[in-house]
Amino acid sequence: MNAVRDTWLVTRHNVRIVLRQKAGIVFGVLQPMLYLALFGPLFATIGTWETLVPGLLAQVGLFSAGLSGVGIVFDARSGVLERLRVTPARRTALLLGRVLGSSLTVLIQSVILIAAGYAFGLRAPLPGVLAGLALMTLLGVGLAALSNAIALVMDPDAFAPIVSTAVIPLVLLSGAFLPMSMAPAWLDAISRLTPFRHVVEAIRDLFAGHYATWTVATGVAVTAVLAVACVAVGTRIFSRENA
Amino acid sequence: MIKTSGLAKTFKGGVEAVRSIDLTVRAGEIVGFLGPNGAGKTTTMRMLTTLLRPTAGTAVIAGHDLVTDPQGVRRRIGYVSQGGGVGPSAPVGEEIELHARLYGMGAAEARERVAGTLERLGLTALAARPGGALSGGQRRRFDLAFGLVHRPSLLFLDEPTTGLDPQSRANLWGHIRRLRDEDGLTVFLSTHYLDEADTLADRLVVIDHGTVVAEGTPAELKGGAGTLDDAFLAITGRSLREDGEAAEPGAPPGGPHGDPGPPDGQADDVPAAGGALARSAGQAAAAGKRGAR
Numbered sequence: 001m002n003a004v005r006d007t008w009l010v011t012r013h014n015v016r017i018v019l020r021q022k023a024g025i026v027f028g029v030l031q032p033m034l035y036l037a038l039f040g041p042l043f044a045t046i047g048t049w050e051t052l053v054p055g056l057l058a059q060v061g062l063f064s065a066g067l068s069g070v071g072i073v074f075d076a077r078s079g080v081l082e083r084l085r086v087t088p089a090r091r092t093a094l095l096l097g098r099v100l101g102s103s104l105t106v107l108i109q110s111v112i113l114i115a116a117g118y119a120f121g122l123r124a125p126l127p128g129v130l131a132g133l134a135l136m137t138l139l140g141v142g143l144a145a146l147s148n149a150i151a152l153v154m155d156p157d158a159f160a161p162i163v164s165t166a167v168i169p170l171v172l173l174s175g176a177f178l179p180m181s182m183a184p185a186w187l188d189a190i191s192r193l194t195p196f197r198h199v200v201e202a203i204r205d206l207f208a209g210h211y212a213t214w215t216v217a218t219g220v221a222v223t224a225v226l227a228v229a230c231v232a233v234g235t236r237i238f239s240r241e242n243a
Numbered sequence: 244m245i246k247t248s249g250l251a252k253t254f255k256g257g258v259e260a261v262r263s264i265d266l267t268v269r270a271g272e273i274v275g276f277l278g279p280n281g282a283g284k285t286t287t288m289r290m291l292t293t294l295l296r297p298t299a300g301t302a303v304i305a306g307h308d309l310v311t312d313p314q315g316v317r318r319r320i321g322y323v324s325q326g327g328g329v330g331p332s333a334p335v336g337e338e339i340e341l342h343a344r345l346y347g348m349g350a351a352e353a354r355e356r357v358a359g360t361l362e363r364l365g366l367t368a369l370a371a372r373p374g375g376a377l378s379g380g381q382r383r384r385f386d387l388a389f390g391l392v393h394r395p396s397l398l399f400l401d402e403p404t405t406g407l408d409p410q411s412r413a414n415l416w417g418h419i420r421r422l423r424d425e426d427g428l429t430v431f432l433s434t435h436y437l438d439e440a441d442t443l444a445d446r447l448v449v450i451d452h453g454t455v456v457a458e459g460t461p462a463e464l465k466g467g468a469g470t471l472d473d474a475f476l477a478i479t480g481r482s483l484r485e486d487g488e489a490a491e492p493g494a495p496p497g498g499p500h501g502d503p504g505p506p507d508g509q510a511d512d513v514p515a516a517g518g519a520l521a522r523s524a525g526q527a528a529a530a531g532k533r534g535a536r
Contacts, residue, residue, distance in 0.1 A: 006345060013341045017333050075330065078374070080338075083328025083389055086292055088317045089345040 006093035012092040014101020014222040032113045054203035057174035064106045065143035066167045069151025087215045091239040099144040124207040142227030145234035200221040244429040250300035260286040262453035275444030283453040284433040288436040321390030325401040329374035336370030346393040359417040360392045378413030419424035436472040451479045
């Protein structure tokens with residue numbers, strides 16, 4: 001069987017399922033909007049919308065991707081996953097198709113968030129915005145693959161609280177809310193060790209129209225390595241028997 | 244169609260779910276796979292359908308080696324698991340079309356195949372509904388449709404009628420029998436309903452403590468014992484009725500007879516909620532036995 005074809009088929013199927021869940025999309029969009037409306041004006045007194053919006057994008061992406069494994073638990077419980085595992089479809093296709101389908105929700109939320117950002121005062125060049133979105137999507141797909149695989153081997157009741165707790169420090173240390181340049185030296189030092197800071201700073205550079213910078217290069221490299229590693233580990237766990 | 248030799252599965256932690264299974268199933272047979280809770284039925288099923296890797300032994304399924312060519316096996320078999328595989332939210336017709344396409348069918352071929360399969364099982368009118376809006380019997384027929392849509396030569400059914408009302412059970416039995424008679428489908432089904440084994444299967448294989456303890460036609464197994472339940476009692480030392488009662492909620496998942504099931508927390512053969520169903524089947528069998536005397 002052709003793995004690319006299978007991935008596409010499973011993706012399309014999941015996109016249909018995702019698009020039917022309108023409440024999920026609406027509330028997923030609503031949350032960053034609240035940040036934009038109620039935190040944005042406050043932030044704008046010390047920073048720019050070009051700094052804030054990438055941070056909100058990262059926040060939405062990291063939480064959605066981190067928790068995307070919740071859905072696969074339902075597939076496992078309803079027997080859908082096992083049924084698909086007996087078909088000749090590649091395991092990677094079953095996992096990636098699911099992940100790509102759910103990543104579409106995040107992409108829709110991100111686009112709406114950026115559009116609303118323009119209404120508030122965001123002035124970012126289109127190529128930079130598209131590049132930033134691409135970077136965030138790639139990272140999201142990687143993390144979601146990992147999340148899906150971990151959800152299958154973890155106690156389902158513990159999964160959501162543990163993952164959402166784990167994502168909070170990563171989002172805070174990425175400087176998504178306030179840039180880490182404002183942080184005390186020790187916090188700044190810790191933050192440099194976390195991957196998402198580099199991604200957020202790269203997206204901020206892209207939104208500012210600075211494309212050929214070390215920050216962008218570092219962010220792209222970190223994203224690529226992280227995405228590939230997460231998909232590899234995720235596929236490995238997912239392909240294990242009993243997973 | 245199935246030929247296994249010394250097939251075994253020991254889970255991490257040393258739990259010997261299946262010790263050694265030697266099986267032969269010929270093309271066109273309906274073979275019933277019987278055993279008490281925790282005997283290793285589901286573990287064996289999951290090995291034969293490529294979901295679990297055996298830790299020892301060999302098996303050739305539908306002409307393909309189970310260990311070296313699981314993809315080949317997957318292409319030729321259908322599998323209906325105990326819990327089924329109908330998702331709650333997507334229209335079942337859409338799910339089954341995806342399922343068919345994952346066997347390599349093109350869009351037009353898949354649509355045609357799905358339409359034919361659904362029509363045959365009397366499901367055409369229900370295809371637009373999400374799985375959550377179907378009755379238990381309807382869902383079970385869709386499970387059968389998933390298992391059949393790619394025209395396998397061998398179908399595995401794990402406790403296909405558990406939880407169904409008598410009418411739905413009879414309906415499903417009719418479909419299974421027709422598939423064998425008209426298409427020459429080979430069927431390997433596990434059950435712990437003795438009436439199901441008696442009426443549906445050409446041949447029975449009884450498993451206990453992870454190994455085959457008896458096999459033969461229902462008539463051969465009954466022998467002088469009278470009923471299949473008596474024969475079962477004579478072979479395994481326990482009746483399915485006791486077994487059902489032992490599977491009350493709160494009892495260990497694998498039943499009280501030693502085998503605790505796989506260490507991942509899944510009950511091997513019967514989910515906790517199945518206890519009452521198993522008991523009702525047992526009571527039905529017991530009532531039948533009393534009536535015969």
